[in-house]
Amino acid sequence: MSKIDWMGEFIDPEIEHSFRKYEWNELRRRMMFASFAGALAYCLGLIGDYLMISSESMFREIAVIRISILIVGLMVSLLGYFLDKYSPVLNKAVCILLLLVLFGESAEIAIKSELIAYVGIPGSSVLVLLFYLSFPPRFKDVMAVCVIGCSTFLITCWVLGYASLEYIYTSFLMFLVVNCFGSYVYIQLSTVRRREYCALEELKKNAEIDGLTQVYNRRKVLELGDGEVELANNYNHDYSVIMIDVDNFKGVNDMYGHAVGDQVLAEVANRCSKVLRDVDIFGRYGGEEFVVYLPYTNLSTTLVVAERLRSAIADATFETSRIPLHMSISLGAATLSKEKQTPRKLLELADEALYTAKNTGKNKVCTVQNTIPS
Numbered sequence: 179m180s181k182i183d184w185m186g187e188f189i190d191p192e193i194e195h196s197f198r199k200y201e202w203n204e205l206r207r208r209m210m211f212a213s214f215a216g217a218l219a220y221c222l223g224l225i226g227d228y229l230m231i232s233s234e235s236m237f238r239e240i241a242v243i244r245i246s247i248l249i250v251g252l253m254v255s256l257l258g259y260f261l262d263k264y265s266p267v268l269n270k271a272v273c274i275l276l277l278l279v280l281f282g283e284s285a286e287i288a289i290k291s292e293l294i295a296y297v298g299i300p301g302s303s304v305l306v307l308l309f310y311l312s313f314p315p316r317f318k319d320v321m322a323v324c325v326i327g328c329s330t331f332l333i334t335c336w337v338l339g340y341a342s343l344e345y346i347y348t349s350f351l352m353f354l355v356v357n358c359f360g361s362y363v364y365i366q367l368s369t370v371r372r373r374e375y376c377a378l379e380e381l382k383k384n385a386e387i388d389g390l391t392q393v394y395n396r397r398k399v400l401e402l403g404d405g406e407v408e409l410a411n412n413y414n415h416d417y418s419v420i421m422i423d424v425d426n427f428k429g430v431n432d433m434y435g436h437a438v439g440d441q442v443l444a445e446v447a448n449r450c451s452k453v454l455r456d457v458d459i460f461g462r463y464g465g466e467e468f469v470v471y472l473p474y475t476n477l478s479t480t481l482v483v484a485e486r487l488r489s490a491i492a493d494a495t496f497e498t499s500r501i502p503l504h505m506s507i508s509l510g511a512a513t514l515s516k517e518k519q520t521p522r523k524l525l526e527l528a529d530e531a532l533y534t535a536k537n538t539g540k541n542k543v544c545t546v547q548n549t550i551p552s
């Protein structure tokens with residue numbers, strides 16, 4: 179399992195990035211809900227202020243703060259709505275919005291000084307806790323927002339002289355407790371979420387990757403390959419498939435044991451993977467058979483690739499735990515014809531060609547029409 183640091187984040191930046199991508203939709207949903215609830219609360223607050231505050235200039239000051247924050251919130255929500263892929267930009271935008279909300283609250287309370295004793299500290303504490311619990315883009319970001327927001331609140335009270343020293347001291351302690359508690363819960367939740375992610379990834383990997391050879395298993399390779407055949411049929415681009423079978427493999431098992439047989443299979447998969455391009459789809463078809471799907475590849479290029487695969491196996495000995503072995507593979511290649519073919523039909527053609535290769539001497543590449551001996 180990937181290591182998680184004390185902030186509840188993956189140490190490996192790549193895994194951390196893919197985790198955030200995975201969490202993105204959930205985070206977006208929460209953000210949209212919070213934006214809606216926040217906007218509603220701010221509008222209701224505006225009406226409340228209008229009814230409660232007698233001084234017109236004070237109401238105007240507060241209204242400007244509320245409306246500015248509402249506009250920024252709306253812009254962040256729109257950004258979240260349109261950026262449907264994970265974006266660190268939006269993470270930062272959310273943090274800036276949160277910071278503005280905390281600043282806004284401080285300024286508002288400073289203006290409505292008589293409210294400090296009633297709603298100042300409890301209100302801000304709840305806000306701070308909500309931030310920790312509901313907006314976890316990154317621990318450092320959220321913590322920075324909360325600590326800066328709390329400090330601003332305290333400094334505002336201090337500088338404007340609305341609050342007594344005792345009040346500021348109690349507020350400071352309260353904010354300290356809220357931030358410590360919030361950080362603790364945040365880190366615990368982050369760790370649990372990342373552990374769940376690891377377990378899910380492990381499950382996904384087991385469902386897609388063959389345990390012995392570490393290439394796609396039959397289900398996954400056929401699923402990916404079939405999808406590509408459909409695409410090639412629809413857009414009329416070249417597409418080929420190669421079936422591979424290890425020659426005389428039963429003999430290896432019988433003579434040196436299944437452990438050596440397993441090492442040979444793993445090495446065959448390893449060597450084939452190295453020869454192929456990233457876009458090629460390679461997997462274990464079953465037993466000692468493998469399959470490669472080659473998008474955008476015509477027959478002549480497919481034959482070149484197949485020959486490269488054949489020589490990657492035949493040209494160098496296999497170092498096993500018991501004895502160095504000379505191995506070879508037979509290959510059958512087929513290409514999508516102008517008349518559209520189903521994925522199954524293409525595989526059948528490659529299998530037919532493989533059968534020919536096996537029956538005409540092995541260690542060679544065949545197509546349905548022709549044979550290229552080694």
Ligand SMILES: Nc1nc2c(ncn2[C@@H]2O[C@H](COP(=O)(O)OP(=O)(O)OP(=O)(O)O)[C@@H](O)[C@H]2O)c(=O)[nH]1
Pocket residue numbers: 390423424425426427428429431435436437438439440443464465466536540
């Ligand atoms: N070690 C090991 N052997 C396997 C595995 N899967 C299938 N086999 C063995 O692979 C062998 C395949 O034998 P055959 O189908 O007769 O093929 P072959 O000996 O390569 O003969 P040709 O294909 O005609 O060259 C069988 O003995 C299977 O038990 C595996 O995961 N590990």
